[in-house]
Amino acid sequence: MKKIFFIDRDGTINVEKGYVHKSEDLEFIPGSLEALQRINQNNAKIYIVTNQAGIAKGLYSEKVFQEFNQFFINILKENNIEIQDVLYCPHHPDAILQEYKLICECRKPGNLLLKKVLEKEGVLPEEAVMIGDRNTDIEAAKSIGVESYLVLTGYGMREKGSTQADFVVSDLQKAVDFVLLTINR
Numbered sequence: 001m002k003k004i005f006f007i008d009r010d011g012t013i014n015v016e017k018g019y020v021h022k023s024e025d026l027e028f029i030p031g032s033l034e035a036l037q038r039i040n041q042n043n044a045k046i047y048i049v050t051n052q053a054g055i056a057k058g059l060y061s062e063k064v065f066q067e068f069n070q071f072f073i074n075i076l077k078e079n080n081i082e083i084q085d086v087l088y089c090p091h092h093p094d095a096i097l098q099e100y101k102l103i104c105e106c107r108k109p110g111n112l113l114l115k116k117v118l119e120k121e122g123v124l125p126e127e128a129v130m131i132g133d134r135n136t137d138i139e140a141a142k143s144i145g146v147e148s149y150l151v152l153t154g155y156g157m158r159e160k161g162s163t164q165a166d167f168v169v170s171d172l173q174k175a176v177d178f179v180l181l182t183i184n185r
Helices: 032-041 062-078 112-121 135-142 156-162 172-183
Strands: 004-007 045-051 085-089 128-132 147-151 167-169
Touching: 004 112, 004 172, 032 045, 032 172, 045 112, 045 135, 062 085, 085 112, 112 128, 112 135, 128 135, 128 172, 135 147, 147 156, 147 172, 167 172
Parallel strands: 004 045, 004 128, 045 085, 128 147, 147 167
Antiparallel strands: none
16 A cells, blocks of 8 residues: 655646746646545645755745745645645755755655655655656655656656656556555455
């Protein structure tokens, strides 16, 4: 049984528009809210895991990200969706802002954020799943034995030819359907 769903944000839950950090840019991919609701209905926990290079590149501040994050979470709550946390990495090796210029293990494909959740929750890697639109999402999961799904929304169409994902599906809704089908057998 999958107890933890790690889900990328941009390109997986909401439409990829390049450094989404303004409320007017938030557009949910059709079916994504329903998919998140179904995860909750099956008593699994949702952790959103997102790289936020826009912070490191000086496009927006962590404060702006946190404000947008609260707006995002409020919309999810209005749709009866509970998430445990939004985990993010503000670092980038080519950062403009020196305090964020580093190679770290929290930036996907690094797996530190995922490992910390598994440890905190007392969950084994095989009890978790990662769903994302980039191979960095897939690599983070695979490096610690977490099942992975590449969605073809966002950057997924571009990434699918070189992916090592366990499964490739059209979108978040199909990924959740597939995971829950295997849980409920």
